[in-house]
Amino acid sequence: MTGPHITLDDLSVDFDGRFQLHDVTWAIAPGEQWLITGANGSGKSALAAVLAGEGDITSGTLSGLPDGVALVSYERQAELIAAELRKDDADILDVISDGTPVAEVIADGCLDEQLAEELVDTLGLRPLMDRAFRKLSTGETRKVMLIRALTSGPDLLVLDEPFDGLDHDSLLWLRGYLTDRAKTLPMVMVLNRFDECPDFITHMAYVEDGRLLHQVDRADERAFGELHQLLHLKTSDLEVPAGDPAIELPALNPDEPLVQIKRATVRYTDNVVFENLDWTIEANQHWQVSGPNGSGKTCLLSLITGDHPQCYVNDITVFGFQRGTGESIWQIKQYIGYVSTALQWEYRVGTSLRNVIISGFYDSIGLYTRSTDTQKAIADDWLALLGMTDRADEPFNAMSFGEQRLALIARAMVKHPPLLILDEPCLGLDDMNRQLVLALIERICAGSTTTVLYVNHRTQDHIPGIDQHLAL
Amino acid sequence: MANYFNTLSLREQLAELGKCRFMHLDEFSDGVEALKGKKMVVIGCGAQGLNQGLNLRDSGLDVSYALREGAIAEQRQSWKNATENGFTVGTYEELLPTADVVLNLTPDKQHTNVVNTIMPMMKQGACLSYSHGFNIVEEGMQVRDDITVIMVAPKCPGSEVRAEYVRGFGVPTLIAVHEDNDPNGEGLALAKAYAVGTGGHKAGVLMSSFIAEVKSDLMGEQTILCGMLQTGSLLCFDKMIEEGVEPGYAAKLIQYGWETVTEALKYGGVTNMMDRLSNPAKIRAFELSEQMKDIMRPLYNKHQDDIMTGAFSSGMMEDWANDDAKLLGWRADTAETAFEKTEAGDVEISEQEYFDNGILMVAMVKAGVELAFETMTAAGIIADSAYYESLHETPLIANTIARKKLYEMNATISDTAEYGCYLYNHACVPLLADFMTGVTAADIGVGLDLDDTAVDNARLIEVNAAIRSHPVEEIGAELRGYMADMKRIV
Numbered sequence: 001m002t003g004p005h006i007t008l009d010d011l012s013v014d015f016d017g018r019f020q021l022h023d024v025t026w027a028i029a030p031g032e033q034w035l036i037t038g039a040n041g042s043g044k045s046a047l048a049a050v051l052a053g054e055g056d057i058t059s060g061t062l063s064g065l066p067d068g069v070a071l072v073s074y075e076r077q078a079e080l081i082a083a084e085l086r087k088d089d090a091d092i093l094d095v096i097s098d099g100t101p102v103a104e105v106i107a108d109g110c111l112d113e114q115l116a117e118e119l120v121d122t123l124g125l126r127p128l129m130d131r132a133f134r135k136l137s138t139g140e141t142r143k144v145m146l147i148r149a150l151t152s153g154p155d156l157l158v159l160d161e162p163f164d165g166l167d168h169d170s171l172l173w174l175r176g177y178l179t180d181r182a183k184t185l186p187m188v189m190v191l192n193r194f195d196e197c198p199d200f201i202t203h204m205a206y207v208e209d210g211r212l213l214h215q216v217d218r219a220d221e222r223a224f225g226e227l228h229q230l231l232h233l234k235t236s237d238l239e240v241p242a243g244d245p246a247i248e249l250p251a252l253n254p255d256e257p258l259v260q261i262k263r264a265t266v267r268y269t270d271n272v273v274f275e276n277l278d279w280t281i282e283a284n285q286h287w288q289v290s291g292p293n294g295s296g297k298t299c300l301l302s303l304i305t306g307d308h309p310q311c312y313v314n315d316i317t318v319f320g321f322q323r324g325t326g327e328s329i330w331q332i333k334q335y336i337g338y339v340s341t342a343l344q345w346e347y348r349v350g351t352s353l354r355n356v357i358i359s360g361f362y363d364s365i366g367l368y369t370r371s372t373d374t375q376k377a378i379a380d381d382w383l384a385l386l387g388m389t390d391r392a393d394e395p396f397n398a399m400s401f402g403e404q405r406l407a408l409i410a411r412a413m414v415k416h417p418p419l420l421i422l423d424e425p426c427l428g429l430d431d432m433n434r435q436l437v438l439a440l441i442e443r444i445c446a447g448s449t450t451t452v453l454y455v456n457h458r459t460q461d462h463i464p465g466i467d468q469h470l471a472l
Numbered sequence: 473m474a475n476y477f478n479t480l481s482l483r484e485q486l487a488e489l490g491k492c493r494f495m496h497l498d499e500f501s502d503g504v505e506a507l508k509g510k511k512m513v514v515i516g517c518g519a520q521g522l523n524q525g526l527n528l529r530d531s532g533l534d535v536s537y538a539l540r541e542g543a544i545a546e547q548r549q550s551w552k553n554a555t556e557n558g559f560t561v562g563t564y565e566e567l568l569p570t571a572d573v574v575l576n577l578t579p580d581k582q583h584t585n586v587v588n589t590i591m592p593m594m595k596q597g598a599c600l601s602y603s604h605g606f607n608i609v610e611e612g613m614q615v616r617d618d619i620t621v622i623m624v625a626p627k628c629p630g631s632e633v634r635a636e637y638v639r640g641f642g643v644p645t646l647i648a649v650h651e652d653n654d655p656n657g658e659g660l661a662l663a664k665a666y667a668v669g670t671g672g673h674k675a676g677v678l679m680s681s682f683i684a685e686v687k688s689d690l691m692g693e694q695t696i697l698c699g700m701l702q703t704g705s706l707l708c709f710d711k712m713i714e715e716g717v718e719p720g721y722a723a724k725l726i727q728y729g730w731e732t733v734t735e736a737l738k739y740g741g742v743t744n745m746m747d748r749l750s751n752p753a754k755i756r757a758f759e760l761s762e763q764m765k766d767i768m769r770p771l772y773n774k775h776q777d778d779i780m781t782g783a784f785s786s787g788m789m790e791d792w793a794n795d796d797a798k799l800l801g802w803r804a805d806t807a808e809t810a811f812e813k814t815e816a817g818d819v820e821i822s823e824q825e826y827f828d829n830g831i832l833m834v835a836m837v838k839a840g841v842e843l844a845f846e847t848m849t850a851a852g853i854i855a856d857s858a859y860y861e862s863l864h865e866t867p868l869i870a871n872t873i874a875r876k877k878l879y880e881m882n883a884t885i886s887d888t889a890e891y892g893c894y895l896y897n898h899a900c901v902p903l904l905a906d907f908m909t910g911v912t913a914a915d916i917g918v919g920l921d922l923d924d925t926a927v928d929n930a931r932l933i934e935v936n937a938a939i940r941s942h943p944v945e946e947i948g949a950e951l952r953g954y955m956a957d958m959k960r961i962v
């Protein structure tokens with residue numbers, strides 16, 4: 001298929017000061033059919049509108065746009081209606097006007113009358129042809145918009161949520177029709193729901209905060225799956241599942257800090273990791289811990305979790321236990337959820353994805369206790385949130401690195417611990433998986449009373465809501 | 473001191489050998505209570521000492537280390553192990569007089585010396601514990617009457633003892649009370665609490681006797697666990713070289729092959745391991761293993777007999793007295809073998825290929841496991857115990873070969889096991905020489921040429937039935953079932 005070769009190079013666009021697209025670099029080659037996705041308000045519709053010549057370019061270049069670009073979108077629809085209403089106002093008062101009839105709106109700019117006639121019949125608009133355009137329902141208006149775009153002899157068709165508001169039969173028909181037209185007509189489509197993505201789409205773009213963050217070739221199944229999951233985490237209205245009501249932790253004294261470390265020192269025979277470190281963590285105080293490699297970030301955290309043996313020779317009180325006074329490590333761990341790369345390496349036990357999540361209730365690596373039905377249900381709710389429902393029974397060690405990380409974060413959070421420790425949760429992940437993890441953490445932070453300790457040396461992996469900072 | 477076992481009457485010997493009971497989880501409901509607030513002092517901070525101590529402390533118990541003067545003064549590895557892990561370290565004089573429980577985790581060879589040194593310093597009514605009963609059973613160590621003597625023996629290398637605890641589980645553990653030394657009747661309570669402290673109760677505890685532990689432990693480690701793997705490694709490698717298999721490939725097939733094929737044992741015993749082979753390969757492995765069992769049976773019997781009569785331990789003690797001449801000689805010989813000296817090649821071998829091209833290795837594991845089990849149970853050792861000392865531990869030892877070949881295996885196991893392993897190997901290699909002439913690259917290195925996987929139905933049924941009906945499979949299914957019931961969900 002021949003077609004336009006459209007290039008956006010470092011393009012920034014302003015829409016009346018209300019919204020901006022930033023630094024978009026994107027190329028649509030002949031033969032490619034694109035889908036743009038992103039959460040609401042991400043800028044995916046704006047990016048589509050740019051192709052139809054909307055917005056003011058503030059920097060960068062846009063080249064290769066063909067002449068005939070037809071755009072179907074809510075905005076265009078609203079504009080047309082608004083124009084109709086303005087016409088009403090302008091009319092001489094003594095002439096009663098119903099506005100422009102549908103037939104006229106369709107004829108306006110139509111280059112293929114035969115096709116228009118066919119589409120009017122297929123979409124059931126025939127009885128409405130004499131009706132005023134502005135009196136149509138939203139779905140009917142949308143059909144009119146589609147007919148206008150399809151009969152305008154376009155070189156590029158830009159469809160922003162074309163299936164929205166259509167009745168089931170029309171929707172099915174449109175999918176089939178577009179599939180047919182796509183053989184010769186380049187298209188860019190905006191869709192909120194991944195599962196509506198037609199088969200003819202060859203490439204995907206993901207937009208967030210006015211930026212084009214990912215471009216994925218559909219043939220790359222793995223990237224396609226990850227993008228799907230990212231969109232799910234960003235847009236799904238599922239809640240973070242509640243904890244297990246049957247597990248009751250011994251209550252913490254609300255007047256005491258969660259963690260109090262006094263003059264802590266960790267040393268080995270030949271080096272000192274840190275000395276005289278004081279740190280108090282109050283409940284609901286979220287902390288970011290940063291420092292160069294080797295500064296002892298992980299070491300410090302493991303004094304809290306009890307995984308570092310020198311916790312016994314330091315003055316440390318966690319969750320009311322002065323360490324080294326006869327408490328067991330499991331009494332400490334019950335209050336903590338923990339994720340790190342090291343944990344992922346250690347998690348080499350052959351078990352299912354669901355069991356990995358359930359193991360968070362028992363602070364174990366692998367599952368050694370018969371879990372309850374409630375716990376299984378909670379784990380399944382987490383898998384739904386992660387967009388991994390159909391993979392519950394797959395072996396954990398066969399999953400990709402990024403998927404494992406997501407599951408381990410769910411495992412850490414499944415019991416809603418008073419303290420959640422995230423030790424470089426994005427380490428070793430590619431861009432897409434980093435965003436997946438951050439999206440999940442953000443959702444967790446938003447919906448719970450857990451205190452979060454977050455170790456990261458990449459400042460761009462910032463999580464909203466974390467305000468305290470410890471630099472090592 | 474005389475061999476303790478040999479001082480008992482036959483009736484008593486049989487009674488002790490037959491002691492073995494799988495304990496239920498609810499027998500451990502008191503947790504570590506019996507040890508709470510008691511002062512536990514570990515002697516030696518090596519493989520078992522360090523890792524058991526870490527677990528016990530994480531279970532809320534008071535643990536410190538008494539090391540010999542030299543270790544402290546020279547800041548040896550044992551001192552570093554204890555100090556860097558934040559334990560109190562002191563001399564015997566400093567720590568032993570106030571100790572409630574003393575854990576003797578020094579090498580078995582040192583036990584007589586160590587126990588004689590520490591006994592006078594121990595307080596009245598304290599407890600002395602071991603992780604292996606050699607000193608009591610084979611050397612007849614007499615411990616002061618007021619001291620309680622127990623054993624808590626994890627059936628795993630020290631590193632596993634720790635790793636499983638950290639995962640929230642434990643390793644199967646054997647506990648025992650030395651009846652001659654249980655003055656206050658508290659031995660069992662202490663041993664149970666200790667097993668809970670190391671996490672062993674979660675994986676299964678066998679209540680046994682010092683004697684049953686020693687006689688089965690020695691047998692297992694000498695034959696299937698270490699000896700058979702060493703002999704198998706050397707014979708299979710040399711055969712492959714003779715058959716023209718690329719040396720790097722041969723070395724890799726063996727180094728990682730034991731681990732891979734025995735992993736299948738963990739999940740479903742010998743049956744599952746054999747089921748990983750194609751039908752023709754399974755029949756071939758079965759036949760090879762039957763031949764080897766016939767050839768090796770007298771050797772397995774001899775090992776068990778020597779262990780029972782005390783001939784093995786007195787032989788080894790002679791070598792101790794002779795500055796370990798034999799042990800060191802065999803160790804050096806092992807380092808010089810072609811297998812040890814050939815680096816594993818940089819070739820990809822898939823999991824299934826280890827089975828397909830390692831038919832002889834599978835046959836050796838099967839023959840060794842079954843023979844060791846048969847010999848132990850024929851000598852009066854209870855099936856549960858024989859299972860743990862044969863099939864159960866094989867994959868754990870195989871893992872060590874994957875790390876750094878025979879060197880690593882022999883460095884990880886106890887000195888006693890290493891001596892027994894060489895002793896076995898020394899006899900078994902020549903014993904199998906004739907058998908090996910009948911083996912080809914199809915059995916080891918290249919695999920069967922399987923254009924036609926047809927087998928005779930009747931023969932396959934016969935072979936499957938023989939594999940599945942072996943008594944080690946029966947008890948294995950039961951014990952693995954308990955494990956799953958104690959709810960390991962693998």
Ligand SMILES: NC(=O)c1ccc[n+]([C@@H]2O[C@H](COP(=O)([O-])OP(=O)(O)OC[C@H]3O[C@@H](n4cnc5c(N)ncnc54)[C@H](OP(=O)(O)O)[C@@H]3O)[C@@H](O)[C@H]2O)c1
Binds near residue numbers: 629630885
């Ligand atoms: N390894 C296993 O797989 C295993 C499994 C179950 C049970 N066990 C049993 O556990 C016990 C300990 O074995 P292991 O393998 O842990 O031993 P190991 O790793 O060799 O450690 C022995 C420790 O004892 C110290 N030591 C050596 N000679 C000593 C002496 N004369 N006096 C005082 N301390 C001495 C050593 O430290 P210094 O030399 O620095 O003083 C070292 O820290 C044995 O009874 C063994 O049978 C072992």
